[in-house]
Amino acid sequence: MELIVALGIGVLTGSGVWLLLRPRTFQVIIGLSLLSYAVNLFIFSTGGLKTGQPPILPPGGEGNLLEYADPLPQALVLTAIVISFATTALFLVVLLAARGLTGTDHVDGRERER
Amino acid sequence: MTGWVDHLVIAPVVLPLLAGTLLILLGERRRALRAGIAVASAVALLVIATLLVSLADGAGHEVRVYRLGNWPSVFAIVLVLDRLSAMMVALVAVLGLAAMVFSLARWQGAGAHFHPLLQFQLMGLNGAFLTGDLFNLFVFFEVMLAASYGLAMHGSGPARVRAGLHYIAVNLVAALLFLVGVSVLYGVGGTLSMADLSARMGAIPAEDRALVEAGAAILGVAFLIKAAMWPVGFWLPGTYAAASAPSAAILSILSKVGICVVLRLWLMLFGDDAAGSAGFGGPWLMAGGLATIAFGSIAVLATQDLARLAGASVLVSSGTLLAAIGAGLPGVTAGALYYLVSSVLAIGAFFLLVELVERGREVGADVLAVTREAFGTRRDDDDPEDMPAVDAPIPGAMVVLGGAFLCCALLLAGLPPLSGFLAKLAILAPLLAAAQGGLPPLTWLVLAALILSGLATLVAMLRAGIEAFWTSPPVSPPRVAALEAGPIAALLALAAGLTIMGGPVMRYTSEAAASLHAPRGYIEAVLPPEGVTVEEVP
Numbered sequence: 216m217e218l219i220v221a222l223g224i225g226v227l228t229g230s231g232v233w234l235l236l237r238p239r240t241f242q243v244i245i246g247l248s249l250l251s252y253a254v255n256l257f258i259f260s261t262g263g264l265k266t267g268q269p270p271i272l273p274p275g276g277e278g279n280l281l282e283y284a285d286p287l288p289q290a291l292v293l294t295a296i297v298i299s300f301a302t303t304a305l306f307l308v309v310l311l312a313a314r315g316l317t318g319t320d321h322v323d324g325r326e327r328e329r
Numbered sequence: 330m331t332g333w334v335d336h337l338v339i340a341p342v343v344l345p346l347l348a349g350t351l352l353i354l355l356g357e358r359r360r361a362l363r364a365g366i367a368v369a370s371a372v373a374l375l376v377i378a379t380l381l382v383s384l385a386d387g388a389g390h391e392v393r394v395y396r397l398g399n400w401p402s403v404f405a406i407v408l409v410l411d412r413l414s415a416m417m418v419a420l421v422a423v424l425g426l427a428a429m430v431f432s433l434a435r436w437q438g439a440g441a442h443f444h445p446l447l448q449f450q451l452m453g454l455n456g457a458f459l460t461g462d463l464f465n466l467f468v469f470f471e472v473m474l475a476a477s478y479g480l481a482m483h484g485s486g487p488a489r490v491r492a493g494l495h496y497i498a499v500n501l502v503a504a505l506l507f508l509v510g511v512s513v514l515y516g517v518g519g520t521l522s523m524a525d526l527s528a529r530m531g532a533i534p535a536e537d538r539a540l541v542e543a544g545a546a547i548l549g550v551a552f553l554i555k556a557a558m559w560p561v562g563f564w565l566p567g568t569y570a571a572a573s574a575p576s577a578a579i580l581s582i583l584s585k586v587g588i589c590v591v592l593r594l595w596l597m598l599f600g601d602d603a604a605g606s607a608g609f610g611g612p613w614l615m616a617g618g619l620a621t622i623a624f625g626s627i628a629v630l631a632t633q634d635l636a637r638l639a640g641a642s643v644l645v646s647s648g649t650l651l652a653a654i655g656a657g658l659p660g661v662t663a664g665a666l667y668y669l670v671s672s673v674l675a676i677g678a679f680f681l682l683v684e685l686v687e688r689g690r691e692v693g694a695d696v697l698a699v700t701r702e703a704f705g706t707r708r709d710d711d712d713p714e715d716m717p718a719v720d721a722p723i724p725g726a727m728v729v730l731g732g733a734f735l736c737c738a739l740l741l742a743g744l745p746p747l748s749g750f751l752a753k754l755a756i757l758a759p760l761l762a763a764a765q766g767g768l769p770p771l772t773w774l775v776l777a778a779l780i781l782s783g784l785a786t787l788v789a790m791l792r793a794g795i796e797a798f799w800t801s802p803p804v805s806p807p808r809v810a811a812l813e814a815g816p817i818a819a820l821l822a823l824a825a826g827l828t829i830m831g832g833p834v835m836r837y838t839s840e841a842a843a844s845l846h847a848p849r850g851y852i853e854a855v856l857p858p859e860g861v862t863v864e865e866v867p
Contacts, residue, residue, distance in 0.1 A: 261516035316487040324491040
């Protein structure tokens with residue numbers, strides 16, 4: 216499972232960075248979204264990858280940290296998802312405004328001269 | 330929790346939040362009421378900030394901790410008030426009030442929701458300075474940035490939106506790096522509380538040390554993007570130059586957030602207690618600072634536009650601070666903090682001033698003039714009979730603006746008698762004193778960079794000033810409202826006060842620097858000794 220998650224993060228990051236460096240605003244925003252997925256997966260993985268483990272120790276029982284899913288990274292991921300979603304939406308609005316004001320979807324607001 | 334004084338620590342976050350929400354609910358009508366609420370909130374913030382500074386400076390209560398929900402230390406999300414955070418909150422309040430009063434004359438009407446955005450900006454800034462928790466820092470960073478996106482594009486127009494697009498993209502990437510850094514630190518250290526993390530640094534096994542250093546470095550890059558260190562600071566001059574004057578003034582303190590966080594976290598994580606990692610990254614900070622000073626100085630000299638000049642001087646001040654912090658000496662850090670206050674006031678005033686000076690001038694006059702100078706062509710209108718008589722009266726507004734410009738130039742270039750000079754002296758003197766018997770080459774470089782950047786700023790400011798006030802004076806004297814001149818005068822008066830009160834302020838910053846360099850007091854305040862549990866992470 217570690218390998219799949221690691222590959223997933225790697226592929227998402229790689230495509231995200233590549234798209235981020237492209238000249239069209241739409242590519243940039245997709246790149247940012249992919250990067251934020253990669254980062255969310257990464258945060259999630261810092262708690263350790265476990266299947267079928269409870270995040271809360273049973274009441275009264277002896278807790279064992281090895282049979283326990285850390286809930287904190289999951290809470291962090293939730294916050295990170297909400298924030299990156301909101302900022303990406305804001306970026307989308309600015310992107311549309313820039314398209315309307317400059318008449319082009321180039322990130323610099325003008326086409327490169329040929 | 331013993332009384333209202335303890336709850337004062339959270340007021341700089343809650344008050345702007347409430348005021349901002351109220352302002353949104355009020356809508357765009359009822360201008361006077363909205364302005365009243367906004368100013369009342371900013372004034373209250375200033376009063377609270379002053380109280381907090383006196384609390385932080387009081388004997389016996391060096392570090393105050395506010396536990397949200399009064400959870401035990403290890404679980405609580407904390408706000409921490411120490412000398413550095415109190416000083417920065419006060420600085421935010423001063424700059425916020427100045428920008429707000431300035432905007433009342435004209436800019437508040439240039440677009441929707443200026444006042445709520447400014448309130449949320451203040452909230453984010455205060456929260457980022459006060460928080461003692463890494464993830465909370467991320468949240469406050471995002472609040473601050475989200476508001477700054479709105480402020481940077483306040484007034485709209487192609488130039489602002491284009492600059493804003495770059496600004497947002499750069500900061501979104503920085504936020505992702507921030508998250509990666511935080512989660513690596515959490516993965517290794519097992520905590521998000523800065524104090525707890527700092528306490529655990531010594532116990533981290535040697536094989537995990539590289540991971541911690543990598544995480545901290547990624548986190549550092551995120552802050553340094555904010556602080557506009559070369560080579561990740563190219564976004565700054567363009568964005569700040571395009572922003573409207575009051576927005577630019579408040580944005581100029583955003584770069585200082587990055588610097589303050591780097592200062593605090595670096596000293597906490599990689600202080601003397603960090604065993605093998607002590608001092609990690611120091612040379613990088615210093616080298617980055619030097620590169621930023623060099624880039625900023627060239628940018629200052631190369632620019633032909635007053636607003637970009639102000640943006641470039643933000644770069645110079647960031648570079649100076651980073652280079653001084655990278656030295657890792659308490660004395661130099663004290664000087665750097667003094668410099669920080671002085672440069673924030675000066676740059677804030679300068680951004681406001683630029684807009685007033687530009688107001689009466691024909692568009693592009695300065696660019697034309699510099700081009701003419703470069704090509705040696707005379708202007709067509711240089712005929713003697715067209716020249717105004719030498720004894721023609723200078724408009725009163727121009728005298729005021731010229732005086733303020735002179736003060737800004739003195740402050741930014743670091744010349745006596747204003748605080749800019751004292752600040753540079755306070756950085757250089759301990760640096761020289763620390764190097765007994767032959768200066769190391771890096772210290773020489775910092776010395777040279779600080780002095781040469783002052784010279785570059787002076788040359789650029791002189792050229793811009795001569796151009797703006799003497800060779801191509803405004804076609805018509807600019808109309809300057811008292812509401813606009815007042816904040817500039819107040820900021821410059823504070824800078825002058827900083828000079829007069831140099832002794833007490835230096836004592837304050839020295840104590841702030843001393844406690845930053847010895848974070849034990851901070852850690853023990855957040856985690857009372859009986860509650861310190863340094864359990865091994867599975």
